[in-house]
Amino acid sequence: MFTFNDIVRLQESELIAELKAGRESAFRTLVETYQNKVYNTALAIVQQPEEAEDLAQDVFVEVYQTIRQFREEAKLTTWLYRITTSKALAHLRKRKAQKRFSRITSLFGVNNEVLHDPPDFHHPGVSLEQRETMSLLFKAIEKLADTQKVAFVLHYMEEQSHREIAEVMQMSVSAVESLLHRAKQHLRKQLTPFYNERKNP
Template structure:
């Protein structure tokens, strides 16, 4: 009989075996363990709380439906991050498509304003004192290329190693290093005026 509690956690292989066997308690444990990480990662990428909630639900639905196909060539967390980032990017593409449609419609005189703007949201784990800085950072991140944004999020916010990110994005470690380097260059360029302004007396 499969049981668990807060102090006893299954080894990953055993958890995966229980998931593949369709054990609902194992699935609940997976959700309870990883739902915050999945939600927070999606939130940084899409920067819309409701959308991040939808993505998190989609991630766990996909895990439930496809865990039988998981070949365990990567860690369970790597697989979860891969699904999360993939779904977050899909949501961004749909949003950009809607934005283009709205813009084109407005050219023909229909009163249909473009609703997308850099978001104003409260990210979990960010203190009130840091909210202004984080909002500025997230707006700057929103201008990064998608792969740069994901690499930056996974490394600096989720604290994953270059190797782990390479496995998630299915690229080389050197490619991840390049993505992070370009992301930092772009962010430095965008954020320098903000910090210079804050330094003024």
């Protein structure tokens, strides 16, 4: 008797086979099924909606171009998250490099942050009441080391298990747990003053 997971794997295997055969309908299904996951993951890392949209498109273009090389050693979602996080981090590195070499120094603060970035960045699904807190959280996430950032986003925003994250990041489960622990420590340190201020206005 098939379990739900068996059915999901069977459907995924069929979709992959259709993609490898070059079926346009299969590619449309792929985009419709996973575009929100890909976009939200990219957005949580780069924190710029337009850049996240461009990255999401790049992810699906790469999938379309390289699907025949996909050996199915991991789940399709794992592969998608791996491509997405890799592209998002590469984009961040490129952005930081552009900042470092920019001659328009008046646009930057003492910590090299872009002063003209939109201050009202919000992630999909965040209620109005939560926006102030979430805005501070995303600013804190932005300061995390790249690997901590990826692990945190995948676990707490995309609800991926430690094992699934380990597959995406190609590391051990214990290494993922360590990254999440350090990420939470850093975030707690950055956000504690804010919460203390709210408790004692």
